[in-house]
Amino acid sequence: MAQPLSADALVSALRAEGVTVVEHAGWRTNNRNSKGSWGPVNGVVIHHTVTSGTTATVNLCFDGRADLPGPLCHGVIAKDGTVHLVGNGRANHAGSGDGDVLRAVAAENTALPAPDQNDTDGNTHFYGFECVNLGDGEDPWPEVQLDAMARASAALCRAHGWTAASVIGHKEWTSAKIDPRGFTMAAFRTRVAARLGAQPTRPTKSTPAHQPFPGAAWFRKNPKSAIVTAMGKRLTAVGCSAYAEGPGPQWTDADRASYAKWQRRLGYTGASADGWPGAKSWAALKVPYVKEA
Incomplete structure (x- = not known):
């Protein structure tokens, strides 16, 4: 007390x-x-x-x-x-x-x-x-x-x-x-x-290997972010690209179409493969961590 x-x-x-x-x-x-x-x-x-x-x-x-x-x-x-x-x-x-x-x-x-x-x-x-x-x-x-x-x-x-x-x-x-x-x-x-059991210390300056899921609502705000670029590059690397050019930092319909390909690759269908990222499919994609300014 x-x-x-x-x-x-x-x-x-x-x-x-x-x-x-x-x-x-x-x-x-x-x-x-x-x-x-x-x-x-x-x-x-x-x-x-x-x-x-x-x-x-x-x-x-x-x-x-x-x-x-x-x-x-x-x-x-x-x-x-x-x-x-x-x-x-x-x-x-x-x-x-x-x-x-x-x-x-x-x-x-x-x-x-x-x-x-x-x-x-x-x-x-x-x-x-x-x-x-x-x-x-x-x-x-x-x-x-x-x-x-x-x-x-x-x-x-x-x-x-x-x-x-x-x-x-x-x-x-x-x-x-x-x-x-x-x-x-x-x-x-x-x-x-x-x-x-230890003296207070600063955490080591390590970074996570993969980007934490930024949230479903984040993508629906049409973000412009290095995270979107990293995601697009990862989708391209796994053969799920629908990009005519890029990918770049601005979320576009091409990002959504590419992500829908990834969702279908994972076995999702219908509304579950609508191209909007979810926590489970994002974790499976393993987008490399990026530090935004």
């Missing part, structure tokens, strides 16, 4: 742990403190977003929805490992959960009870990180993202003197949720414990 970190202390803790932080305008005063208490805090809750694309996800988590005002977390962790700070104070992320789980987290028990009641306000007691992922169990978790998630969690644990047992998944807080999917929280806590 501890008092929440100030905005400055939170940023300092994250950066000391080697996290790349983006402070979004207004995040320091973006909270739901008028609707309930914030603190004392007991731990960190990890979520998946069920969204794709960094910008849209950050905007959603900052503003919230008509039925759930923002902020929806304290930080959004993107596929590239960047932590986008969107809230400081009480946030609408954990909701109601099991008081027995809270007591276990506060005691830093390594075994949590199964949540079977929703009798406690988690928004009072937990920091929350929303991590960009479709949450379908198939959308990949890039190593750079998992590393940033562990570093961000360890930063808060280190600042408060907590162990990795203070980090839980949303599904461990309430049976009404399934997030995060795609990895086990036991394995994730092992990552956090490893971070806490």
Whole structure:
């Protein structure tokens, strides 16, 4: 049990742990403190977003929805490992959960009870990180993202003197949720414990081999990006080109026709082979990573 970190202390803790932080305008005063208490805090809750694309996800988590005002977390962790700070104070992320789980987290028990009641306000007691992922169990978790998630969690644990047992998944807080999917929280806590067992360090400047999926909505905005060029070159390399010239950075009908060829190569038919990239077909294409300016 501890008092929440100030905005400055939170940023300092994250950066000391080697996290790349983006402070979004207004995040320091973006909270739901008028609707309930914030603190004392007991731990960190990890979520998946069920969204794709960094910008849209950050905007959603900052503003919230008509039925759930923002902020929806304290930080959004993107596929590239960047932590986008969107809230400081009480946030609408954990909701109601099991008081027995809270007591276990506060005691830093390594075994949590199964949540079977929703009798406690988690928004009072937990920091929350929303991590960009479709949450379908198939959308990949890039190593750079998992590393940033562990570093961000360890930063808060280190600042408060907590162990990795203070980090839980949303599904461990309430049976009404399934997030995060795609990895086990036991394995994730092992990552956090490893971070806490070492001095804070900057991550190594390695880059992922393949480009993370930028999200289905991203392509429908007719982007102009080096990612589109890299995708087109990869489609050409695998014999799925419909290009008369190029490919280039501007998304065109030729890109869509080429991608449709790739989808059909994978066995997709009908509306599933419409040329708009999806997470599974993108992962199979293995587009080389490019760093945009």
